[in-house]
Amino acid sequence: MNAPVKTPEERQAELQGMGDSRLRKEDARFIQGKGQYCDDIKLPGMLHMDIVRSPIAHGRIKNIKKDDALAIPGVHAVLTADDLKPLNLHWMPTLAGDVAAVLADEKVHFQMQEVAIVIADDRYIAADAVEAVEVEYEELPVVMDPYAALEADAPVLREDLAGKNEGAHGPREHHNHIFTWEAGDKAAADDVFASAPVTVSQHMLYPRVHPCPLETCGCVASFDPIKGELTTWMTSQAPHVVRTVVSMLSGVPESKVRIISPDIGGGFGNKVGVYPGYVCAIVSSIVLGKPVKWSEDRIENISSTAFARDYHMDGHLAATEDGKILGLKVDVVADHGAFDACADPTKFPAGLFHICSGSYDISAAHCSVKGVYTNKAPGGVAYRCSFRVTEAVYLIERMVDVLAQKLDIDKAEIRRKNLIRKDQFPYTSPFGFEYDSGDYHTALEKVLDAVDYKALRAEQQEKRNDPDSPTLMGIGLVTFTEVVGAGPTKMCDILGVGMFDSCEIRIHPTGSAIARMGTITQGQGHQTTYAQIIASELGIPSEVIQVEEGDTSTAPYGLGTYGSRSTPVAGAAIAMAARKIHAKAKKIAAHLLEVSESDLDWEIDRFKVRGNEDQFKTMADIAFAAYQQPPEGLEPGLEAVHYYDPPNFTYPFGIYFCVVDIDKGTGESSIRRFYALDDCGTRINPMIIDGQIHGGLTEGFAVAMGQQMPFDEQGNLLGNTLMDYFLPTAVETPAWETDYTVTPSPHHPIGAKGVAESPHVGSIPTFTSAVVDAFAHLGVTHIDMPHTSYRIWKKLKEEGVQL
């Protein structure tokens, strides 16, 4: 008896392809506690590493006394920079062309810097041994302010760079100067500013924050002395890059290095770089011939691993009297901490900061970023954003608000006037980016209508007129453009490796499939969404497509997951690999159906003979035939690999709107409404997109309202636990409203642009826009983050409006 014939709609639905909100394949294991994270890895004979860290921010190491620690039963080794020196591993190259100390060599440069490691039978003994290592320091003057760092008589922080006047990105002008990087046309911008009727300027600090993933960093390094093979499980967002670095550092051939990123509990840029802990665990395993585990605690993670932001920015806009922006100038002093360990494409020491002309049609622009050493931890990673795009978007969105206030033009109106028009795409920005597609005005009006902007402004005016109102009301609006999907190899590389990404798909004889990728999911749901792309391209149900990532021995080489690059780059590689398979499948189908390829039409999951509906072969039929009876002259099997080098970045955009009520008594702010419209091009899984946006908005809320790493003048980090560092819970998190438009990327195989970082990039300036707006009638044009109750109360008091 034949099964009932399914309708095309039923067959389409069964695929759960692109556009389907299929449930996340990852969640079944996570919600049952069956995830397998680095710290879950246990190997026979495994030893444990712990790190002795500097209590001071700047000092010379006079002496390290190991004896007491070595005397503790169960302690195998205590290693310092002097022990790593013969291996030339006491310093390591950073992704930014600098070097970073693996273990402090003669000097410590920031509080909690790695000074020595101990290896012990278990982590309890290791913790006791850390306490028993005595380090004697001579304290040196501490430099925490990047402007002070550049003063002529500022203390020399990096003695190892003495006499090195040429850095990785040009000349060094001062002993604490790293680079000065410029983009745009300075002369053209200066000309515009000289003749412009209106100019505005604003200084702003984007404070140092930390991505603070729930899972801290760690690894298990296992060197097999007999085979000469090194296997390391590691919390890495870029396992292939790590394999290359480890091979270069250790001298173990890359073919004998295997890096495995198991389940990763959030990355947000924090897990891109190579940390001393990884290097030390690997060295220890090679030296001792035993597996070695290292797991950070929370304080170590916040204090010593990669921070984000710390940009001191001066923005300037030139405009006409009626608010048409003519020119943009930006000067940034970037606090990079003790070592330049930013994770950026090699040619871009300030990342893609030059996206700072934003969504606006500006004819002349220039930006300059000066990188500076201070006594803080290294980093400068992209915290849930593309490289330095959060800083850029914050700058331009703040400046447009400042200009609107100066000219007394509504913040929606000034955006209408300056947004790049739909007919201008592809649009070349004054910094040379070619924006692929956008329809900003349609999205803006959609949001303003949805929130009833006019009514909110009327309500705000009433509150402003009422001195007894217990609250101030602020309205925030941001119209942002992201630049993601790094990136074209002609522009973007990391350590010389182009920023392509890759996919290998194998279709099994029975019609199921496995896809392996060069990226690695950390919560993004790749195992769910990647399968959907293949399902739509090849007509195989998502449910029978396995997606594997993170094991360098099985996955094709890729640059990893950060900067919203997975869908724009790896997602394209998937589609292209699938299309290679599709082309071969068509040949097999033609052979099986005894027609020519040109007689075949593709429909959902099968090739049909045109004009003869009953004659068809499904992808499952074809898969079996590929292994059983391929046409003459065609290789057996059905698989493909594709390395995708994107022709351009993609440019997702969004319109974000926020209403905040500020308690005039306490300074507490309450987010009454947050409306986020995102356009990420083609939408693969709407449910996952919503989840990504909720997560990004929540992290944006955290940054704007409370995440700052506060230091005292001695360089002590004052808030390095989750008691002080602000991770919002469900109680604090506002209720999010999401919306979308779809403007596909014209150059991407499936039109997708990437989405996970837009909500972070876009929401942060929206919160500031709203908080400042609450004070705008008092003449306030800018307030630095974080907008804590305490800081807002001080502002209320300064303005004389506190209850």
Added chain:
Amino acid sequence: MIPPNFEYHRPATVDEAVGLLTSLGSEAKILAGGHSLLPMMKLRFAMPEHLVDINRIPELSGVSVVGDDIVIGAMTTENAVIADPILNEKVPLLPEAAKLIADPQVRNRGTIGGDIAHGDPANDHPALALACDAVMTVVGPEGARQIPASEFFLGTYWTALNDDDILTAITVKAFPNGAGFSYRKLKRKTGDWATAACAVVVALSGGSVSHIRITLTNLGPTAIRAHDAEAVLSGQTVTDELIKQAAEKAMAICDPAEDLRGDVEYKTAMAGQMVQRAIAEALSRAN
């Protein structure tokens, strides 16, 4: 984040526990819910050689009515306080305020007695105990004794407890009929201690205040009872102006420590805000 070695003891009775404390001396610490002690041990700020775990002493937990008294076992967890029908009926301030302590996971372990005995002015129960005129039952080598809350809190991390004492119960009376109450706590986020907090219990008679308690959390070296603020309202028909005056009196006795939550000026101002709001809310509930 790993403490040094320590010995763990788990007595089954209060007498056994007191015996252990007496024999082990000042190197022993009582382990109640552990949510203050264990983090300090993990950071190696506290390094007791012995932990005396009193979690398995059954008579230390639960709420009972004894005559006019409501007796709360010191090891009653915050979540048990929140759920307890006797407290919800007779001393509703305690369950309501307990909901503002830490987070649900901590409240599953954290105990009312641990919160009080720790002597931390940032903890919430000391001010609540003052607002409820609580009496502490303390058992030491010489037997049991009663200490009123007003004599219990001596300084930061310093209470009337000796090293070999155990706080076994907190006794309170039912609120007067028709009493209103409120606990207003300003904090940065869930799980945080108060930037400033105020507890108020008020009863009215013929429209004027017949009973009033105003107490403060984390605004000095110990929880504070604001007697002068109470005096402003006592016997009066309360007006907005009187509430403001009471708040000013309360602010005048604040002596908070500056930290990341704010400076002295801010915390003192927030004390004023919390006092005003707590009085207003308590009055709105009184009848």
